[in-house]
Amino acid sequence: MYPAQFDYRRAGSVDEALSLLQENEDAKLMAGGHSLIPMMKLRLAQPPVVIDIGRLDELKGISEGNGSVRVGSLTTHADIAASDVLAAHCPVLAEAAGHIGDAQVRNRGTIGGNIAHADPGSDIPPVLVLLGASIHLQSPSGARSVAAAEFFQDLLMTDVGEDEILTHVDAPALGAGTGAAYLKFEHPASGYAVVGAAASVTIENGRCTAAGLVVGGVDATPTAVDVSSLTGSDLSDDAIAAAASGLDAEDPIGDIFASGDYRVHVGKVYGKRALAAARDRAS
């Protein structure tokens, strides 16, 4: 399978990439290419110009400070999964990245490309929404950030503007007493999540003070579940199952492998398991 013909430009800096974006209408940015190249081979995407930003070291790396972690958009899934910084401060993000595809895909795929593509079967989006992460974008007119919950707008659609580059993601570090987990029901052939559940539980003085659950794969964008009933609860298996059963989607996505109703059902089951795992890690 050959992609359609295109012109190739390699950006040497973020600024150069931004001006190339402005000069070339309908150009696409390419990071690791692991969402874009498959789309181009299937001719679902036929950009006239591809701007390769894969060598911009300024967009790579993971750091921690002021209670949050920063992940550059060009950081590969392999580096996120193996990060000592994330293992210490935000292990659930590393856990989710380690579930993506396989070793070869994780060696090339990047967090920025992943979330800019916004596949509903992707492992990263529900985790970013759960964490309340902010996604940072740069354009010729300046920088802005958007909350993960607002970033994912619809199937394969995000808040990234035509003249913008995704530069990095900031996520709050998990505090003491907080446990989080990502559990995935994986499509056996593609490796994408049929359903992926990201959950967090905070326990202070033996009491649950906060809990969250976000499920991917059920709707076009990550679905937040109201699990506020767990606050103040004993976090029993029954309480967790009742909270996870609140997962609802008005118009769940379905395909030949998993119908919408089935995805909602599996989402409740995996939501329950993810919450229980988060509880066990918190205590």
Add this chain to the structure above:
Amino acid sequence: MTVSIQLEVNGKPVQAAVEPRRLLVHFLREDLGLTGANIGCETSLCGACTVLVDGNAVKSCTMLAAQADGASVTTIEGLAQNGELHPLQEGFWEKHGLQCGYCTPGMILSANYLLTQNQNPNDEEIREGLKGNICRCTGYHNIVEAVKYAAERMS
């Protein structure tokens, strides 16, 4: 348009002008005649096209040749040294880790990458490490044995 690229393939410098849409696997097979990297699914799933790029296992059907500019690429043709099979090649031979052989180059390069990350993997870690490589003949059992054989030889 064409893109000028310079890279190292199996230790030898290579210079070429490629179409931007030239995939690395096509460049290796058709331009360089290195047909070890096989084309299976072409959808980033089967792993038959796996090569090492700067030491990392990647699927060469999902990478532009232009993206490999400046990189060091290793294909199955580059593993044997001075006529001596690489321990992984020997392991697949000794443990019957292949039947039709189509997936074998990709399997061996993924296993090679795994052994750089984990010198003594257990069965589960080997299976996880080779998750991106599909074999339709063997049932994987002897592939796991072959990797364990190589890990022992290399330690």
